[in-house]
Amino acid sequence: GAGVSQSPSNKVTEKGKDVELRCDPISGHTALYWYRQSLGQGLEFLIYFQGNSAPDKSGLPSDRFSAERTGGSVSTLTIQRTQQEDSAVYLCASSPRLAGDPNNEQFFGPGTRLTVL
Amino acid sequence: GDSVTQMEGPVTLSEEAFLTINCTYTATGYPSLFWYVQYPGEGLQLLLKATKADDKGSNKGFEATYRKETTSFHLEKGSVQVSDSAVYFCALQTLPSGAGSYQLTFGKGTKLSVIP
Numbered sequence: 001g002a003g004v005s006q007s008p009s010n011k012v013t014e015k016g017k018d019v020e021l022r023c024d025p026i027s028g029h030t031a032l033y034w035y036r037q038s039l040g041q042g043l044e045f046l047i048y049f050q051g052n053s054a055p056d057k058s059g060l061p062s063d064r065f066s067a068e069r070t071g072g073s074v075s076t077l078t079i080q081r082t083q084q085e086d087s088a089v090y091l092c093a094s095s096p097r098l099a100g101d102p103n104n105e106q107f108f109g110p111g112t113r114l115t116v117l
Numbered sequence: 118g119d120s121v122t123q124m125e126g127p128v129t130l131s132e133e134a135f136l137t138i139n140c141t142y143t144a145t146g147y148p149s150l151f152w153y154v155q156y157p158g159e160g161l162q163l164l165l166k167a168t169k170a171d172d173k174g175s176n177k178g179f180e181a182t183y184r185k186e187t188t189s190f191h192l193e194k195g196s197v198q199v200s201d202s203a204v205y206f207c208a209l210q211t212l213p214s215g216a217g218s219y220q221l222t223f224g225k226g227t228k229l230s231v232i233p
Contacts, residue, residue, distance in 0.1 A: 004160075033220060043206065043223035059220070091161065097219070106221060108153075108161040 002026070004109035006092050012115045013082055021077045021112045025094030032075050033095075033106060034067060038088035046090075049075060050097055082116045089113050119144045123207045123224035130197055130231050138192040138227045140181075140207035148209040150174075150183050150190040151221065155204045164192075164205070197231045204228045 005024045013019050025032050034046040045059040049069040060066070064082075069075040079086055093106040123140040130136060142148065152164040152174070165174030170185035179194045190207060207224040 031219070035221075035223075042225035043208075043221075045220040045222070048220055056220070093161075095219070104219065105163055105166075106219075110160040 004092055004094055004107055006109040006112050008112060009110065010113045012117065014117050015084060016081055018078065018080045019082055019114065021090050023075045023092030023109060025073065025075070025092070026107055029094035029096050030072065031095045031097035032069060033093040034075070034077050035091040035093065036088045037091055037111070084116050087114055087116045119148070119209060119211060119222045121207050121209055121222055121224035123227055125227070127228040127230060130229070132199055132231055132233050133196045136194040136197045136229070138205055140190045140192065140224060142188050142190065142209050144209055144211055146211050148211045151208040151210065152179070152181055152192050153206040153208060155206065157203070161206070199231045199233055202229055202231045
């Protein structure tokens with residue numbers, strides 16, 4: 001079946017502009033994660049959605065970052081007033097989050113490479 | 118907080134050489150441990166995992182054993198191939214309290230290049 005998809009695959013923007021990154025999780029997966037992969041910081045957790053629960057935003061680096069998940073499926077990560085340090089690959093992952101199962105695997109999308117000039 | 122430390126790369130090996138990539142962790146509680154692999158131009162893929170002490174995860178000839186006493190999860194392969202060239206990430210996942218997330222905490226990655 002289809003895996004996690006992300007769009008666009010590449011995004012180049014100018015400093016100060018807003019960008020939106022999209023994630024389509026695997027159908028039926030209730031948990032969705034955003035991570036950021038950058039040269040200096042490695043892979044960092046950003047935000048987590050589980051069903052209709054309030055998201056875990058503990059990894060968002062600043063209030064310029066926000067995300068939403070509509071209808072429990074597609075998610076959009078928005079970065080406002082982009083800065084050069086936002087340049088990174090943004091990865092989305094989904095998992096079935098079986099209740100009580102700590103071992104549910106996260107399936108990753110191919111990522112969106114964001115370059116802020 | 119939770120953290121993962123893995124050996125710095127890049128690592129360059131000849132085909133059929135033995136591979137070890139070291140990984141140690143710091144975590145509260147009893148984490149599950151993972152190795153993810155990222156092939157050139159592709160997304161992260163789960164390579165193997167172990168969920169409790171002394172468990173051995175294995176896949177595609179790679180192995181790693183969960184060592185609680187040394188808080189380690191070193192990745193090994195007896196004979197690497199050119200197709201194993203990729204970036205390898207060690208990661209941990211701890212049980213959240215309440216309805217928190219099962220987020221992964223990653224090491225910084227080790228780039229492996231295997232030459233013929």
